[in-house]
Amino acid sequence: MMIRTFHLLRLRRRAAGLAARLAALATLSAMVWLVAGPANADPKSTAARAGAPPTVNATIVYLTKDYREPPPLSLVDKVVTDKGIQGARIALEENNRTGRLIGQHYELLEALLGADANPVDKAKELIAGGHRLIVADLEAADLLAVADLPEARDALIFDVRTSDDVLRQEQCRNNVFHVPPNWAMRADALAQYLMWKRWRRWVLIVGQSPADEAYAAAMRRAAKRFGAKIVAERPYTFEAGSRRTDTGHQQIQSQMPMLTQGVPDHDVIVVADEADVFGDYLLFRTYEPRPVAGTHGLVAVAWHRAFEEYAGTQMQNRFEKKAGRIMLERDYTAWLAVRIIGEAVTRTGKSDAETLRAYILSDKFEVAGFKGQGMNFRPWDLQLRQPVLIAGPRALVSISPQEGFLHPKFLTDTLGFDEPESKCRLSASATDGSK
Amino acid sequence: MRRLLAMLVLPCLACAPAAADTIFVTNEKDNTVTVLDSETLKVVKTIPVGKRPRGIAITPDKKEVLVCVGDDDQLDVIDTETLEVVRRMDTGPDPELLDIDHKGERVYVANEDDGYVTVLERVSGKVLAEIEVGVEPEGMSVSPDDKIVAATSEATSMAHIIDTTTFEVMANILVDTRPRVAMFTQDGKHVWVSAEIGGTVAIIDAATYKIIKKLSFEIPGVRPELIQPMGIIFSQDGKRAFVAIGRANRIAVIDTATYETTNYILTGQRPWHMALSADGTKLYSANGLTNDLTVIDVATLKAEKSVPVGRLPWGVVVKPK
Numbered sequence: 001m002m003i004r005t006f007h008l009l010r011l012r013r014r015a016a017g018l019a020a021r022l023a024a025l026a027t028l029s030a031m032v033w034l035v036a037g038p039a040n041a042d043p044k045s046t047a048a049r050a051g052a053p054p055t056v057n058a059t060i061v062y063l064t065k066d067y068r069e070p071p072p073l074s075l076v077d078k079v080v081t082d083k084g085i086q087g088a089r090i091a092l093e094e095n096n097r098t099g100r101l102i103g104q105h106y107e108l109l110e111a112l113l114g115a116d117a118n119p120v121d122k123a124k125e126l127i128a129g130g131h132r133l134i135v136a137d138l139e140a141a142d143l144l145a146v147a148d149l150p151e152a153r154d155a156l157i158f159d160v161r162t163s164d165d166v167l168r169q170e171q172c173r174n175n176v177f178h179v180p181p182n183w184a185m186r187a188d189a190l191a192q193y194l195m196w197k198r199w200r201r202w203v204l205i206v207g208q209s210p211a212d213e214a215y216a217a218a219m220r221r222a223a224k225r226f227g228a229k230i231v232a233e234r235p236y237t238f239e240a241g242s243r244r245t246d247t248g249h250q251q252i253q254s255q256m257p258m259l260t261q262g263v264p265d266h267d268v269i270v271v272a273d274e275a276d277v278f279g280d281y282l283l284f285r286t287y288e289p290r291p292v293a294g295t296h297g298l299v300a301v302a303w304h305r306a307f308e309e310y311a312g313t314q315m316q317n318r319f320e321k322k323a324g325r326i327m328l329e330r331d332y333t334a335w336l337a338v339r340i341i342g343e344a345v346t347r348t349g350k351s352d353a354e355t356l357r358a359y360i361l362s363d364k365f366e367v368a369g370f371k372g373q374g375m376n377f378r379p380w381d382l383q384l385r386q387p388v389l390i391a392g393p394r395a396l397v398s399i400s401p402q403e404g405f406l407h408p409k410f411l412t413d414t415l416g417f418d419e420p421e422s423k424c425r426l427s428a429s430a431t432d433g434s435k
Numbered sequence: 436m437r438r439l440l441a442m443l444v445l446p447c448l449a450c451a452p453a454a455a456d457t458i459f460v461t462n463e464k465d466n467t468v469t470v471l472d473s474e475t476l477k478v479v480k481t482i483p484v485g486k487r488p489r490g491i492a493i494t495p496d497k498k499e500v501l502v503c504v505g506d507d508d509q510l511d512v513i514d515t516e517t518l519e520v521v522r523r524m525d526t527g528p529d530p531e532l533l534d535i536d537h538k539g540e541r542v543y544v545a546n547e548d549d550g551y552v553t554v555l556e557r558v559s560g561k562v563l564a565e566i567e568v569g570v571e572p573e574g575m576s577v578s579p580d581d582k583i584v585a586a587t588s589e590a591t592s593m594a595h596i597i598d599t600t601t602f603e604v605m606a607n608i609l610v611d612t613r614p615r616v617a618m619f620t621q622d623g624k625h626v627w628v629s630a631e632i633g634g635t636v637a638i639i640d641a642a643t644y645k646i647i648k649k650l651s652f653e654i655p656g657v658r659p660e661l662i663q664p665m666g667i668i669f670s671q672d673g674k675r676a677f678v679a680i681g682r683a684n685r686i687a688v689i690d691t692a693t694y695e696t697t698n699y700i701l702t703g704q705r706p707w708h709m710a711l712s713a714d715g716t717k718l719y720s721a722n723g724l725t726n727d728l729t730v731i732d733v734a735t736l737k738a739e740k741s742v743p744v745g746r747l748p749w750g751v752v753v754k755p756k
Contacts, residue, residue: 094570097550098591101569101607311589311613314571317529317548346592346609368590368612368632372682373660411658 054105058095058351060341061126062088062334063146064137064161065113073276078325084137084160085110086323087331091338098346106342120145127151132353135337136176137161137330147173156353156360158337160330164211165218168381168417172424177360177382179333179340183218185416186300189388189400190293191222192414196402199267199291204233205259205282211274215295219270226405230270232263236278256285263287270294283393297392300400303332304391309399310372336369336384343367371399378413381424385412454756456713457515459500460721460728461488462745468502469744470518473712473753476730476742480518484511490532490575491708491750494557495539500752503530503544510544510555515754524560527553532616532750534575534584536599543584545572552586552597564602568595574617574628578641585626585639587614594628594637596644606644610637616708618667620691629664629678636664636678638694648694650678657683666708670733671715679706679720686720688736698736702729707748713755721748 062085071079088108095106109131111122119138123146126134132155136143140162147157152175159167159178167173168182181189194202202223206216216233223230238255260269260282269286271294273279279296291297305316305326315335319327327335344356344365359365366374371387378385390398401407405414417424455474461484462469468488470480485504488511493500500513503526510524510533529548535541535557542555552572554564569588572595576585583605584597594617596606611633618627619641626639636650652662663681669691670677676689682705688698703722706729710719718731726748727741 094590097567097570098588098593101591101593101595101604102609311571314529314547321548366612366632368592372632372663374612374632411660 053103054099055103056099056345056349056351057105057107058133058341058345059107059109059131060088060092060338061109061111061131061134062137063111063113063119063123063126063134065117065119065142066115067139068115070276073278073280080325080328082323083328084330084334085112086325087319087327087333087335088135088338090319090322091335091342095338095342095345098342102346102349104345104349104351106345108338120149124149124151127155132156133341133351133356134158135160135334135341137334140164140167140171143167143176144171144173147176154353156341156357158340160333160337164214165417166214168383169423172381172426174426177337177340177377177384179337179384180329181300181302181386181388182383182416183215184221185383185386185388187215187218187222188225188415189300189390190298191219191226191228192400192402192405193298193390193398194268194293195226195228196398196404197267200228201231201264201266202228202268202270203260203263203266203290204230205236205269205271205273206233207236207271207273207275207277207279209275209277212272212295215274216272219272219294231266234259234263236273238278252281253285256282257287260290261287266290268293269297271296298397299391300388301329301391302386302388303327303329304389304396306391306394306396307370307389308396310370312370315370332369336367339369340367373412375412378419380419380422380426381417382426383416385410387412388415456756457754458710458719458728459491459493459513459752459754460744460748461491461502461750462726462747463487463489463723463749464746466504467745468500468513469748471728471742471744473717476740478744481745482513482518482520484513484520485509485523489749490530490545491752492533492535492542493752493754494535495537497754500754501533501535501542503533505529505531505547510542522560524555525562526555527551527562527565532573532575534577536577536581537579538581541599543575543577543586545575545586547571547573547589550588552584552595554599554602566597566602566604568597568604569593569607573615576617576619576626578619579621579623583641585617585619585628585641587617587628589613589615589631592630592633594626594639596626596641608637608639608644608646610639610646611635611649615665616667618669621669621673627667627676627678629667631663631665631681634659634662634664636667636689650689650694650696652678652680652683652687652696654680654683654685654699657685666706666720668709668711668718671711675733677709677718679709681705681707684722686718686731700731700736700738702731702738703727703741708750710751710753712753719751719753721751723747723749 092108119142134157157176269292271279273295282292344359348359401411401414407413455472458471460469468482486506488502490503502511511520512522514521526544527546530544531547533544544553552566569591571589574587586595594608611630613632615631616629628637637646638648661682665681666679678687685699687696704724706720706722720729729741730739
């Protein structure tokens, strides 16, 4: 008995000794690392040594092309040619900083196509190469064409560019998740604020591009939903103004009052000028002294430079340091898309599209995006639920949903197409989520 | 005249045994630290500091208060007698929150913009180590025995346990979304970590690095997305934990034996960090959106008063008389 106890003790001691030796070894290697550390001026370079080789690898494709975009109407806004991708790059870095700690590695495959290239061909090639995680900075027609490729059936496509309502309604797709708020969400966000202000009588001024009309339709819908009255509606039919008002301002100064003259009593001018042709010219030039809201003036956006709440300042600073310019909305949506993938990979420890899709649509999923609440996707149209910023040209004004607009499940579902009004019909397998 | 005043004042001080503490509050938007007298709750002084003051800590000898001034990449050191910034220490980019070891020798700083924890020698300001953690590090707590440090990374949703001898990260523990504050219990056995967006507090075993319990909060009439746990502090007897629930404008009181939330104390808007009076009878919360400090009686769990401080109050510490 004694002997046995003795043996057991020895055994235990031996085990303890081994553990101690292992610990000592670990400490030693740590010390070696420490000694090596100071020789390296840049502590970042030691990062690679910190972790073991990754056990999970995720490659995210960023697919875009050099579409023609109108230059910003205001000379204050710079022409930016790398919208979106800069946000994706920063999110990739963040994913990797997290991944490094738990054996995960992310890569961003940048497919930035020229003006003449066909993104559908590129998508085919990438999918054939085994890629399934796609951040799509594509216009609506290309987005649908890519989504409808037979080989893209089981891909996860994150739309970071479009606001078209039709893509969340009749033209929704099983494999397309929408990160930016659509027109209806933006219009509802703005309308809730206008109603909170009791600015109920609107004059709607609509530009001539199809997107202008789509935005105007969303504003009409919002007016009906929240009890505003569009007292008059006017098309903007003048020739598009030049970006330089020094040659055109006299004309504009008389055009804008004419455009807004002779309408019934109203509280606010709502402008639908998605094409950025005249919206800014309305400010301070309306016939009656009224605020301007819509695509210009007071706007509803996912991101704004003047936004600082919920650690937004950290993101703004991080972005400006890396990109050398301010963060725009598409940078934010692209950042968020890559973070959504990162979040799903982190939490599941997997990088296959099927697992990630199931997790993203489960009620466990939430992604943080500086909006003060976890965000997730509506299972009926795969649109990201999110608070929407209400911003003036130089400052944040509010964040919608507004106080008092209630919803039994998610207050953010008071913005855009709620389940009962959704015209999106996804296949059964797409809506496994319980939300 | 001065002597006469002193004579008038002194007997009165003698008759009030509970001498006043000094309360220091950082005002993120004002670039100041407000100093209050705990008895009168009047502002004694408003100290100008560097840009974007947030994290604040007092040294064990109570002689210095250290303030993270994020936009200056520095720590401002306030002399608690003269109430002036006497020196500055470089910390690396964007220091947000800090903790000081119990010997008063080292300062651990979370560099929010850069994803590092910087370890400084307190007296010399010498950088002893820069430890890479996750994205947007914030929470920082030194264990009672000074052997390990718990840090959090907001955007990585992790708590990191750092060995203070080797400066190695021993464990990365995935918690809920956007962890803000880490706090060791007085016995050093557990680390409590609040997750702002996740709406939970994870209680981590400091020896095994495993989450042993996750607390969540439900407040009748408060939307779930406003439940944003932030600051954590324990009562002096360790029996209660106070968790500031940010946008819910409340502090949750938790029984540390049962992990049940027993009370919610209504405060000013968005309480963030908290401190206890030296005798442990009062709890102070810095309320970001109402620009005030709420005083709570620890025995009755009643908010007694809110006093105005500067704009966007962030952190608070107490210096005993």
